[in-house]
Amino acid sequence: MSESQFTSIEEVIRRFEEQEYICPRDVAVTVYLAGQMGKPVLTEGPAGVGKTELAKVWAQATGRELIRLQCYEGLDESKALYEWEYTKQLLYTQMLKEKIGEILAGAATLGEAVARLRTHESSFFSRDFLVPRPLLRAILADQPAVLLIDEVDRADQEFEAFLLEVLSDFQVSVPELGTLTARHRPAVILTSNATRQLSEALRRRCLYLYMDYPSHEQEVKIVTRKVPGLDARLAEQAVQFVQKVRALPLRKAPSIGETRDWARALVLLNARPLSRQVLLDSLNALLKDREDVEKVLRELGR
Amino acid sequence: MWRRSSGSSAGDLPALWETAMTGQVTEFARALRDAGVRVSLAEALDACRALEHLSLERRADLRLALRCALIKDPADFPTFDLLFEKYFRCHWPRRKQRESRPRTFRHEGAAPRPGGSQPGTRPAPPRPEPERKRDGKQPLNETDARKGERAPDQREERSEEERWLAEWLADLEEGMGEARREGLRELRQRRSDLRRLDLTRRLEPEDARQVAEAVEKLARKLASRESLRRRRARRGKVDLKATLARSARTGGVPFHIERRRRTVAKTKLLLLCDVSGSVWRVAAFLLRLIHHLQNQFARTHSLVFVDRPVDVSELLARYPFEDALARIRDIPDLNLNAYSDFGNTFYELLDDYAPLLDRDTVLLVLGDARTNQFEPMEWALADLRQRIRRVVWLNPEPPERWNTGDSVIRAYAPFCGAVLPCATLEDLEEAARLLLSDTRA
Numbered sequence: 001m002s003e004s005q006f007t008s009i010e011e012v013i014r015r016f017e018e019q020e021y022i023c024p025r026d027v028a029v030t031v032y033l034a035g036q037m038g039k040p041v042l043t044e045g046p047a048g049v050g051k052t053e054l055a056k057v058w059a060q061a062t063g064r065e066l067i068r069l070q071c072y073e074g075l076d077e078s079k080a081l082y083e084w085e086y087t088k089q090l091l092y093t094q095m096l097k098e099k100i101g102e103i104l105a106g107a108a109t110l111g112e113a114v115a116r117l118r119t120h121e122s123s124f125f126s127r128d129f130l131v132p133r134p135l136l137r138a139i140l141a142d143q144p145a146v147l148l149i150d151e152v153d154r155a156d157q158e159f160e161a162f163l164l165e166v167l168s169d170f171q172v173s174v175p176e177l178g179t180l181t182a183r184h185r186p187a188v189i190l191t192s193n194a195t196r197q198l199s200e201a202l203r204r205r206c207l208y209l210y211m212d213y214p215s216h217e218q219e220v221k222i223v224t225r226k227v228p229g230l231d232a233r234l235a236e237q238a239v240q241f242v243q244k245v246r247a248l249p250l251r252k253a254p255s256i257g258e259t260r261d262w263a264r265a266l267v268l269l270n271a272r273p274l275s276r277q278v279l280l281d282s283l284n285a286l287l288k289d290r291e292d293v294e295k296v297l298r299e300l301g302r
Numbered sequence: 303m304w305r306r307s308s309g310s311s312a313g314d315l316p317a318l319w320e321t322a323m324t325g326q327v328t329e330f331a332r333a334l335r336d337a338g339v340r341v342s343l344a345e346a347l348d349a350c351r352a353l354e355h356l357s358l359e360r361r362a363d364l365r366l367a368l369r370c371a372l373i374k375d376p377a378d379f380p381t382f383d384l385l386f387e388k389y390f391r392c393h394w395p396r397r398k399q400r401e402s403r404p405r406t407f408r409h410e411g412a413a414p415r416p417g418g419s420q421p422g423t424r425p426a427p428p429r430p431e432p433e434r435k436r437d438g439k440q441p442l443n444e445t446d447a448r449k450g451e452r453a454p455d456q457r458e459e460r461s462e463e464e465r466w467l468a469e470w471l472a473d474l475e476e477g478m479g480e481a482r483r484e485g486l487r488e489l490r491q492r493r494s495d496l497r498r499l500d501l502t503r504r505l506e507p508e509d510a511r512q513v514a515e516a517v518e519k520l521a522r523k524l525a526s527r528e529s530l531r532r533r534r535a536r537r538g539k540v541d542l543k544a545t546l547a548r549s550a551r552t553g554g555v556p557f558h559i560e561r562r563r564r565t566v567a568k569t570k571l572l573l574l575c576d577v578s579g580s581v582w583r584v585a586a587f588l589l590r591l592i593h594h595l596q597n598q599f600a601r602t603h604s605l606v607f608v609d610r611p612v613d614v615s616e617l618l619a620r621y622p623f624e625d626a627l628a629r630i631r632d633i634p635d636l637n638l639n640a641y642s643d644f645g646n647t648f649y650e651l652l653d654d655y656a657p658l659l660d661r662d663t664v665l666l667v668l669g670d671a672r673t674n675q676f677e678p679m680e681w682a683l684a685d686l687r688q689r690i691r692r693v694v695w696l697n698p699e700p701p702e703r704w705n706t707g708d709s710v711i712r713a714y715a716p717f718c719g720a721v722l723p724c725a726t727l728e729d730l731e732e733a734a735r736l737l738l739s740d741t742r743a
Contacts, residue, residue: 009363029366036355039348044376078547086550196597197522203374204342207352210376249622 004062004144006035010206015061021053022214024222031058040167040204041186042198048255049211051191055148057077058187065145067186069134071155081172082136084127093124118286125176136180140171144184152202153192160199214256216243222256227263237274238263242286248299250292260287275299307532322471324350329478330389331372337385339378339521345371361390377519390474435686497622497727501581501587502698516727521594524734538644568662569691570601572736574651576602576669577606577630584698586627588668591730593623598738603658609643610650612636642672644714645679652682663690664737668724671701671711678710680717687717696724 006012009025009032016023020157031054034041043051059066069080073125093100103120107113132140136146149163166172170182192198214222219239224230239259254262262285271278279300287293303690310672331346349371356367368628373382464632496512499505505513544560553613573592575585589604604618605611617626629639652659665686687693695718697704697711715721720736723729 025362026366026370029363030370033352033355033367033370037348037351042374076544084551090553197525200340200374204344206374207348207370208374209370211378249625 004064006032006062008032012061016057018242019057020225021050021057022218022225024214024218026104027054027209027211030207033244034189034207035187036186037207040190041209042190042192042203042205043209043211044194044254045211046213046253047193048257049213050256051211052148052150055146055150055189055191058189059146059148061148062187064187065141065143066148067134067138067145068139068148068150070150071123071152073154075155077159078133080133080135080159080162081166082133082174084133084174084176085131085196089124089129097231098195122265127177129161130174130177135145135166136172138186139166139172139180139182141182141184141186145186147188147189151193152190154194157199160202164201164205212247213253216240217299219243219256219259223260223263226260227267229267230263231272234266234272234274235263241274245286245296248295250287250295251289252287252292254286258286258288305437317521317669323353325339326389326471326478326614327368328354329482330385333385333389333482334372334378334382337381339373339375340523341372345374347430348372364390364401367372375522377515377522385481388484389478390475391481399660400565402678403588414612453491470567481502497731500715500725501584501725501727504583513587513727514590516592517730518594520727520731520734524731524738525595525598556644567735569599570658570660570663571596571599571603572655572658572663573604574611574665574667574669574692575601575604575606576642576667577636578638578640579607581670581698582638585668586726587727587730588696588733589618589627590623591734592666594620595734600662605651605655606630606636607647608637609640610635611647611655613655634657641674641676642669644669644671644673644710645682648682648686649679659689661689661691665690665693666694666733666737667693667718668698670697670709671695671704671714672708673710674708678713679708682712692719693717694719694733694736695721696729697721698725699723700725713739 006015007027012028012032013023013025016028030041033039043054045051055068056066058064100117103116104113107116130136134147138145152160152163155163167188170181170185173179190202213219216239219242220235223239224235227235242254242259242262262282265282265285266274266278269278269282271282280297283293283296287292287296328346331341331349334341349368352367352371353364356363368386369379369382450494494518496509497512499509501513539562539659541560541562545556545558548558548560549556571592573579573589575588577585585606591605592602601615602613602615607612612633614626614630614633617629617633620626621629630636683693695711695714699709701723703709711721722733722736724733
C-alpha cells in the first residue's frame with residue numbers, strides 16, 4: 001500500500017518528525033503494529049501529553065483524513081453513528097404528492113399501486129436522508145481515514161459496549177438502508193484521561209499505549225522546536241523548573257502545551273536568564289489553579 | 303537480521319519461527335498471569351501476531367511490542383518489566399555473530415505481502431562492512447532480481463539460518479526455563495504471603511506499599527467484573543429524549559416508549575471505621591479499598607471514630623488519598639488517645655447523621671468491639687438497623703479473641719447481617735465481594 005501505511009518503526013519516527021512530532025519509541029512501535037495488525041490503539045495518560053495530537057499527526061503523516069468523535073457524558077448511538085431526517089423525508093413526500101399521483105394513476109388494483117410504489121422505494125429510503133455522524137463517516141469513507149475517538153472515558157459504559165460492536169466488524173445496519181460495510185478499515189485511536197476505568201473488553205480489543213509526561217531531554221527538544229527564539233540555556237532552565245513543579249502534588253500538573261506557552265511568554269518577556277521575579281510574574285501561564293500557584297510559590301520560598 | 307515473512311514459499315524457516323515463538327509468548331503470558339496480571343487468550347494471540355511484524359534485531363522493540371499487546375494497565379508495567387528481564391535474558395543475537403558468516407543475511411525476497419509492506423523495503427540494518435558478494439552474484443538487496451530463483455547455495459544458506467535460529471531459540475528456551483523455575487515459585491509465594499499478611503501489625507514500608515497496591519488492584523478487579531454486561535431494563539424510568547427521538551418515525555406520536563436502560567446501583571455505603579490503636583492500620587487499607595470502589599455505589603460516606611464519629615468524606619474527596627489519610631490523623635475533633643466507645647458512637651450517629659440513614663444504606667463498621675467497659679448501647683445499633691438496609695461488621699481481631707475481655711461483639715452481632723474477620727487482604731476481598739453482591743440486587 002502507498003504512503004498511508006507505515007512499513008517500519010523507523011519510518012513512523014521519521015514521518016512523525018516531519019510533522020514536528022517527537023516520537024518516543026513506544027509510540028512508534030504501537031502505531032506501527034496497529035497499522036500492520038489492523039487493531040485500534042488505546043492511549044491513556046494525564047491530560048495534555050499529546051494524545052489527541054498523536055492522532056492528528058498520524059493522519060497528517062499518512063495523508064489520511066482525520067475523523068473525530070468527541071465523547072462526552074450522555075453521548076449515545078444516534079449522535080455517534082447517524083441520524084435519519086424523518087421530517088425532511090416527510091416534507092419531500094408531501095411536495096412530491098402530485099408526482100406520486102401520476103405514477104399511481106391507472107393502477108387498477110391496490111396491489112398494483114403498491115407494487116408500482118415499491119419500485120420507487122429507493123428514492124424514499126435513500127442516503128439523502130441519512131446524516132452520517134463521525135462513526136458512519138469513517139465507515140463510509142472513500143479513502144482510509146484515521147478515526148479519533150477522543151476522551152472515551154467521558155462516555156458511559158453502554159456506549160463502550162456499542163463502540164466495541166462497531167469496532168469489531170466495521171459494519172452497521174441502518175434499518176432503512178440495510179447493512180453498510182466499510183470499504184477501508186480506518187486506523188482507530190481512542191484516548192482516555194483515565195478518569196475512570198474502561199471496560200476490560202475494550203482494553204482487550206486494543207493495543208495499549210501509556211503516554212506520560214516527557215523526560216527532561218524530550219521536553220527540551222519539544223520546546224526548542226515549538227518556540228522560536230528560545231535559547232538553549234533558557235530552555236534547559238525552564239524545563240528543569242517545570243519538571244520539578246510536576247513532582248509536586250498539584251491539582252493540575254502543567255501539560256506540555258503549558259510548558260510551551262510559558263516558554264513563549266518567557267521569550268516575550270526577554271527573560272534571560274530566568275530570574276526569580278520573571279518566574280513569579282509568568283507563573284500564571286504555567287499553572288491554572290490558584291491553589292497550585294500558591295503551593296509552588298511556597299516551595300519557591302524555601 | 304532477517305524478518306519473518308508470511309508470504310514466503312515452502313514455510314520451513316517461518317514455520318519453525320512461528321511455532322517456537324508462539325510457545326515462548328504463551329509461556330510468558332502464563333507467567334504474567336501467575337504474577338497477577340490479567341492476560342486473556344486473545345491478547346496472548348495478539349502478542350504472537352505482533353511478533354510477525356517485527357525484526358528480532360532490537361530487544362527493546364520486542365519488549366515494547368509485547369507490552370502494548372499484553373499489558374493494558376500501567377500499574378502492571380513494573381511486573382511486566384521484571385518478568386521480561388527474567389524470561390528474555392538469553393544472549394540477544396549480536397552483530398558480531400553474524401559478521402562471521404560469509405553471506406549477507408537477508409531473507410529471500412518473497413511475493414509482496416498482502417498487508418502491503420515489502421520485506422525488501424525495510425531499511426538495511428546498520429552493518430560495519432559493505433555487503434559481501436556471494437559467488438559473484440549481486441548482493442541480496444536486489445531482491446526483485448532474485449525473486450523466484452532457487453540456486454543450490456541459497457538452500458544452503460537457508461539451512462544455515464535455520465541452524466542459527468534453532469540455536470538461538472534453544473538459548474531463549476533455556477533462559478525461560480530457568481526463569482520459570484526460580485521466579486515463579488518466589489512470586490507465587492510472595493503473593494500468597496501478601497494476601498495472608500496480618501494488617502493489624504506494623505508493616506515494613508515495602509510490604510505496606512505492596513499491600514496498598516494490591517488493594518487498589520483488587521478494587522479495579524472487582525469494579526471491572528461488575529461492569530461486564532449491563533442488562534437492558536424493561537422497566538424503569540422513561541427516557542424522554544430517546545422516546546421523542548423515536549417518535550419522529552411515527553410522525554411525532556410516541557408509539558414506543560424508550561426506558562432508561564442503565565441499571566443504577568442503589569446501595570449507599572456508610573463506612574464507620576474505628577481508628578484507635580492497631581485498628582487504624584486496617585482502617586487505612588479499608589478506606590483505600592472503598593475509596594477506589596466508590597463508583598460501584600450510589601453514594602459513599604466515610605466516617606472514623608474513637609469515641610465519637612467524625613466525617614472524613616470531604617477530606618477524601620478533596621485531597622489525594624495519601625494526603626487525606628495523613629490529614630485524618632490531624633483532625634481536631636478526633637482524639638486518637640481516647641478510649642474507644644462504640645455505644646456513644648452509635649448514639650451520635652443516630653443523632654447527628656440521621657439524613658444519611660435511609661432504606662438503601664448499608665452500614666459497614668470496622669472495629670474490634672472493645673468498648674472499654676463503657677455501655678455497649680446495642681439499642682442504638684438496633685435503632686440504626688431499623689432505619690437502614692443492613693449492617694455489616696468487620697472485626698480485625700481473630701475470631702478466637704472475640705467476646706474475650708471487654709469485647710462485646712456478641713451484643714452487636716444480632717443486629718448485623720454479617721460479622722466477618724478482617725485482618726488480611728483475603729478478608730478485605732471477602733468483605734468487598736459481599737458488599738458488591740448486595741448492590742446487584
